[in-house]
Amino acid sequence: MNFEKSIKETSVRADWIDLRDQHYIPNLSVLRDAASLDPKLIPLDAKTNLHTLRYGVRNQGSSGRCVGFALANLIDIQRNLQWLRRPENASAALPDDNKPFLPDIVSADMLYRMAFFHDRYPDLEDETTQSIEGVRTLRSAIKGFYHHGVCMDWPFAEGTIDQDRWQSSCFNELSLDGARLFPTVDQAKSARNVGLGAYFRLASVLNHFHTALNDAEAVLTTANIHDGWADPNPDQGGFITWPPKQGISGTHAFVLTGYDENGFHVLNSWGPEWGGYKKQAGIALWSYADWAQNVVDSWVLRLAVYAPSAFGASIGEKGIKGIHGKIQSGSTPCSELVGHYMHLDDGFQVSTGSYPSFSDGWSHTRRYLEKQFDPKASAEEKAKSYKGVLVWIPGSLEGTKSAFDAAVQRKNIIKGLDLYPYSIFWCNNFVEKSIEVLQGLFDSCEAQAGSDAAHLDDLIESRVRGVGRAFWRDIEMGARRAVRGSGELPYEPAELDKLERIKQGFAKLCILDLIKLRHETGCEVHIVAEGAGALMVHEILSALDEDSEANDRAHSEHANWRKHAIFDTLHLVHPAIGMPRAEKLLIPFIDAMNGPVKGTKRRKKSSAKARVRSVLKAESDPRARIYIPEQDLEDRIHFGSYGKSIIHLVSRAFEDRYVASSNSKDNDVPIFSDARPFLGMAKIAEDADFSARGALFQLNDISSPTRDHDRISQVELNTDQTITNDIFEAIQRYRTAKK
Incomplete structure (x- = not known):
């Protein structure tokens, strides 16, 4: 791999400040002196004599999509750990071959593409910045994962015939998914199986990082990188050289998988030849001095348990x-x-x-x-x-x-x-x-x-x-x-061909x-x-x-x-x-x-239960219906501090009510007309000349528990x-x- 080119083209961006972020709070558990990936997840490969992740080490090439690759690495770590820690698999013997516990890896390209929808601030970017491959933030990738999930990749050179997979271009540059911006129906359905459960922003405090690696076992991170990142290899021990010979080359995304007395363990996406720290393919040591100088953003994540029936339980x-x-x-x-x-x-x-x-x-x-x-x-x-x-x-x-x-x-x-x-x-x-x-x-x-x-x-x-x-x-x-x-927008003549x-x-x-x-x-x-x-x-x-x-x-x-x-x-x-x-x-x-x-007009009946009743008592069931509140209910509705419904506010203050009146010798003086009646008002039911009375259905109350004559907010009515x-x-x- 051309490390110089990869470093030069890396262009991940720092997260924007957002005071709504939830921050990771370290607990008081006793920390281990050192932490690293579960040995079952990274067995020894007899061919290379290196410990290699069972699902392989990704290589993003010069794509600049490090945000997607880093997040994909973290997700696959957690997926495999979830599998390992199931009761039926906890005591399972390690297989002799290098096949993964899970036959699939998630699509790095899908994660990268979904970040696009949450990443852009057009007013703050020039045309060149908007077109750069790789300009994403960790938050945008996390939000993209939250909203869309992620489907499986197709980690082979030939094109996939499985419509529910999104093939990353690092495996096949001619993949049909290469230019895809949004998942297909099949890909979207498959992506629901792997979702985000929780995420927290990690403060750049050493103890916080150590605690997070004990808790979550992997941390998503961006940092400013330099020429020292091109050096790690198994022969020289897998160390990222510090201090560097040259200055900062760009900003890069990766995953921290552990730590020891010397620094943090970095899982990169530059192939298995990179790294080699403690004979771990794709993993290098990042010194604490380098971390303190160059760390940018970090997050801890937890995958969700697939439970679609739980939707709406938290209000x-x-x-x-x-x-x-x-x-x-x-x-x-x-x-x-x-x-x-x-x-x-x-x-x-x-x-x-x-x-x-x-x-x-x-x-x-x-x-x-x-x-x-x-x-x-x-x-x-x-x-x-x-x-x-x-x-x-x-x-x-x-x-x-x-x-x-x-x-x-x-x-x-x-x-x-x-x-x-x-x-x-x-x-x-x-x-x-x-x-x-x-x-x-x-x-x-x-x-x-x-x-x-x-x-x-x-x-x-x-x-x-x-x-x-x-x-x-x-x-x-x-x-x-x-x-x-x-078509009727008021464009200037010079803009007609541009917009x-x-x-x-x-x-x-x-x-x-x-x-x-x-x-x-x-x-x-x-x-x-x-x-x-x-x-x-x-x-x-x-x-x-x-x-x-x-x-x-x-x-x-x-x-x-x-x-x-x-x-x-x-x-x-x-x-x-x-x-x-x-x-x-x-x-x-x-x-x-x-x-x-x-039909005849129904007699009003009191009811302690919320219900809908037609205004007319008729034999036929109308295909078109207009739902309005009863007068007693409408009188209880308020819109914020306004004591009436939103329809009344629109009728009385939002609709044009100006009419010309000849009250002046020289000019017409505009005055207000009566408020315009709206189709959704309760009084429509009392209009004997209203032609569609058979379509009117009245709501007497809302179903949420309230005391009689309590005020009801507009949102409570609408929901x-x-x-x-x-x-x-x-x-x-x-x-x-x-x-």
Whole structure:
């Protein structure tokens, strides 16, 4: 191996400061004088007379992907130690050959690629830095591992035929995985089997390092390296020369596997010829003086026990005053929902961060669904396949993490209905940040007027009006661009050829494909839209209304979409859409889906149990439903310091309410009109002229234990499962009636 070239091209970066990091705290156990790898893990190779790891010593070549290789080494150490320490294997005799206890090693390249989504700070990087191979941090690799897991590698020169493996380029430069940026469905499913359990940042304190190596038996580390790192070999004892002849050459990632009185044991990824300390292939001695001068970042990790049924067991509180409610204590790994979501922001795919999404993601899912819905499939194949798709469109208040958590929690329930769950996250990134701004304004108003002031709501409405209008317009525009693309963005003429312009929104293409699949295969398509997700449904219907070509392609000949049930069921939960807009397309569409619904208004009945009841007592079960709170429940809802629901705040402060009035001889003086009614308000149920009364269903309370007349936060309402359970039951009844 060309060590000089490898050192020169090494370009791992120091971790950014993040005060949220959890730090490793040393315990008071008695430390060993020296620590090293378990002898069973590194037996003697008779051919080289060196102790060699049973799964081999990696060689990254000049790839610059040391972060992925170092993390892969640590994971494989822990996987093998887990195997060794199972009761049935603890007393097993060592095999005579050099075959590993586990026949597989994890993919270093997948770990490296997944780090990309958590590593970039575009505003702080120039174009040359962004393109350098190897620019990653330890934190980004750890977060990538947490969110995506890791599948197995294919450590052979020929290409793999196993679709659930990701072959690292060090084994085969022509591998099809060489240019891959995101795992395939098979790779993602396989990667769930190896996950991260816990990780802590390690302070650069000698005692902490010694204790960590006693506890975790391996430490992930980066350090500034020099020409002395090129010297270690078995003939000279495997020492990294210190002090060096030249200065620092770069920053490198590796694993510490032990220590003794002379320094730390470094497991590198430069092949078995490197190192040789104490006759250990690939392992060298790093002196304490060198460590103290050049260590950069270090972490200790523990692998997770594979236990998918434990998801959601740990719940914690975040935020204040109900603006943020209960969330899972840690963010949900992305691997839990791969293939089941689309993540958009302002109409564009979100390709970085914890939950990346790509323009070709839906096409992969669509091809999978085509096979599931194939009308020519055998009876046995149909028995094992999905019967349709349930598209869930989160709305108003959910940030990305909480919306993602909720999607994962309902995934298996939806699958139990023989439906493929698919979520479209379309404005959650923006909402998450905007809520923080609103919370600050709420606090300011409360500090001015007091929490019990009668005029606090009026003060909040007045104070947040400017920010609120911008907030709501951006949500409306986010829905429009998710469906219609970004073609109308106000670019300067010189920018037209430089910036991406999306002619058809990704959400529209998804829904059109599903409508077409329903027409061609008879599969079911169910839509659930929460809060402002109703705006997305409105935009989809509006686009269908204008796109005659799409109508002809998606529906039977001469069919008009307004009169044709293009979805099997439609559920709008607390829809945050103004009535003037809803009356244009959404309500007529709901009327067309349900047909004439005759019935008498139900009498209100008190109930100590949370439940959903239809406004009209009718014989038919409507296919389109609008879920709203009863008036008593709506009166108890508050949004942070604001004493009413988010829909009321939008109606009274976020929606444009200016009208021109000729109160002046010279100019029209703008005044406020009445607050605009919203489809998700309780008073809609009392409107005898509302045409879609048969679609209205009212929630009387939330299911979490509260005292009568207690205030209910908006988040508690949004996360309550009563309506969700009713949706699943309604879909099941629809399917039964259909048969």
